[in-house]
Amino acid sequence: MTLQLHITSETAQLKAVVLGTAESNVPIPEIKDCYDPKSIEHLIAGTYPKESDMVKELDAFASVLEKYAVVVYRPKVIEGCNQIFSRDMAFVIEDKIIRANILPNRIKEVKAIDYVWNQIDKENTIILPEACHVEGGDVIIWHDYIFVGTYSGEDYSQYITARTNMDAVIALQELFPNKTVKAFELRKSNTDPKENALHLDCCFQPIGTDKAIIHKEGFLITHEYEWLVNFFGKDNVFEITKEEMSAMTCNVFSISEQVVVSEQHFKRLNTWLRKQGFTVEEVPYAEIGKQGGLLRCTTMPLVRA
Structure with a gap:
């Protein structure tokens, strides 16, 4: 049966999603094998998350999704592999799925969702050229816009936290000429999680119909941050x-x-969301957060109404 993809915004009614798994997760890694400063911070502190706790958190999220009649796909479990962050694997824009060129030693994670890929018409499965580096956390779909987090510094290759380059931004514009692709330079650090916006969705995310959550210092260029604030309106931004x-x-x-x-x-945020009229489904996810990703990072939406 063919899976008809459809994503034109971050907030339309979700119908189908890939949710990551923590089952048979990688053993506690060494610092040299970590992809982000948050994981390193918790390794040093001795607070790196346990597999059993992360399994419970993902299951709690899955229960909420199922409560709202969302079809939930899970990756096939690969022994000793971190498969939590589905957003890194690929992303959907309109009726096309674009495979991310992720860190080379994570390529087997992509194979774990082959059974989803095989349900999609071949003409709608896109693999970008090797020079295009992109991960789904840097790509935010908002109606006529595709917002993309990037880093274009000459020291790009020195940052394991720099995941999306300008070649990918150009490729997305060519793939979707009917949309405005707008890039945002993000602040990167291999060592300090408070100075590192790993992906765009770590420092910005639209919600509802006209609101957004944002962190100014996640952006390297102030006027790009200001553009977003003006786009949504200061009163609509948290x-x-x-x-x-x-x-x-x-x-x-x-x-x-x-x-x-x-x-x-997230008491301060959740209180604000409820004051804005949102229904907030709270889940425990702090253990997963110790690896530098959270709720959006563990999902790959396939169909929204």
Whole structure:
């Protein structure tokens, strides 16, 4: 049976999604094998998350998705592999799925969702040229816009946290000439999670029909941050601190324009969301957050109404 993809915004009613798995997760890694400063921070502190806790958190999220009649796909479990962050694998724009050129040693994670790829018409499966580096966390679909987080510094190759380059931005514009592709330069650090916007969705995310969560210092260029604030309107923007960005407070997930799934400890954000009229589904996700990703990072939406 063919799977008809459809994604034109971040907040339309979710119908189908790939949700990551923590089953048979990689053993506690060495610092040299980590992809982000948040994981390193918790390794040093001795607070790196346990597989059993992360399995429970993902299952709690799956229960909320199923409550709203969302079809939930899970990756096939690969022994000793971190398969939590489905957003890194690929992303959908309109009726096309674009495979991310992720870190080379993570390519087997892509194979774990082959059974989903095989349900999609070949003409709608896109693999970008090797020179185009992109991960789904850097790509945010908002109606006529595709917002893309990037880093174009000459020291790009020195940052394991730099995941999306300008070649990918250009390729997306060529693939979707009917949309405006707008790039944002992100702040990168291999060592300090409070100074590192790993992906665009770590420092910015639209919610509802006209609102957004944002962290100013996640952006390298002030006027690009200001463009977003002006685009949504200052009164519609929830500004978060460095500490909140490091805790992944931008990385909530919309089931619809009215329903947002958020981490249970995000008290300041969750109070604001409810005051704006949102239904907030709180889940425990702090252990997964210790690896530098949260709710949006663990999902790959396939169909929204």
